[in-house]
Amino acid sequence: MAELANTLEISLRLARSAFQLHADLRLPVQGTTVVFGPSGCGKSTLLRAIAGLEPAASGGVQIAGELWQAPQFRLPAHRRAVGMVFQHSALLPHLNVEGNLRYGWKRAGASTALLAQWIERLQLTPLLARRPHSLSGGERQRVALARALVTAPKVLLLDEPLSALDAQRRSEILPFLETVRRDAGIPILYVTHAVEEVARLADYLVLMEAGHITSAGPALELLNRNDLPLALRDDAGVVLDAQVIDRDAHGLLALHTRAGTLYAHGPAHPPGTPLRIRIQARDVSLALHHHDDSSLLNLLPATLETLDALPGGQVQVRLLANGTPLLARISHRSLERLQLQPGMALWVQIKAVALLV
């Protein structure tokens, strides 16, 4: 029983004319699970079925030890303590922001402290008197997040909450999602198409295709696997845990990673701060020898593991740097020129290291 209190147990089936959902999942209650997959694979349907919004979905749903659905039992949607945020969140137009937040909060009978906490954490005080039509897309999504969280949900379901926003607005709201991830204390299921959001927010990752779960596991493990569709995308890369060593006068951070010391530009963080970094395969090039005359700061010794041909004359190279996987994308021509073979010792040159958290 103790184990069930720490997991989400989901086993759902749903048949539509040209689509079948077949999802068996055991997810950790801690942290954010990102659900990722091509359009139409059933991500929204899965979230809706967990919320009880798909009457035809059969099976079982158990959230942290609380039974919401079983073969002979079905808790109606309005009795499931779910917070939901969609791509376009419909706020009540005749109420101001405060009215919108109080509406759901009051019905849920949650504490005043919870309402105040989320207003503060999502920095909504300056918006409380505003009507939804006067808010920007990003502000509206922040209000929608708070509205969901002040109902004291047992699980937060986020269905592409950033996809209607432009890049600038997305980067403004991502830190708030990190606050939610850190402070909400409830499991979050997050549907997105954006690898950037996966790399930045996911603790656990579920990959779906045609209604089925194809892989599920810790995000860093799955993001770094070479045999999953993620590795074939243009923005393929690896995500590494890093720790700040120090920062020089020019804003260059030295980072300790299992692959070796890496450098990236970023804001000041005290030494020891844990960060996540992402290295895209297209930012990684390979050399047979160590060159001191290069402007590149990030040079690591590595061993070539595998070579995979990609469409368009490119090759994806999987390497291990001190036992840590890295990906490089090079041209077929470079492969031939350097006569690359599995097992070779190489130098990995990294053009850009992106800080994610």
Ligand SMILES: Nc1ncnc2c1ncn2[C@@H]1O[C@H](COP(=O)(O)OP(=O)(O)OP(=O)(O)O)[C@@H](O)[C@H]1O
């Ligand atoms: N109300 C509905 N009635 C009938 N079929 C539907 C309905 N909603 C979705 N579908 C179909 O069910 C399948 C799964 O849809 P779903 O919206 O869950 O996919 P998705 O992975 O969330 O897609 P996207 O990334 O485009 O939002 C698709 O084939 C879709 O066309």
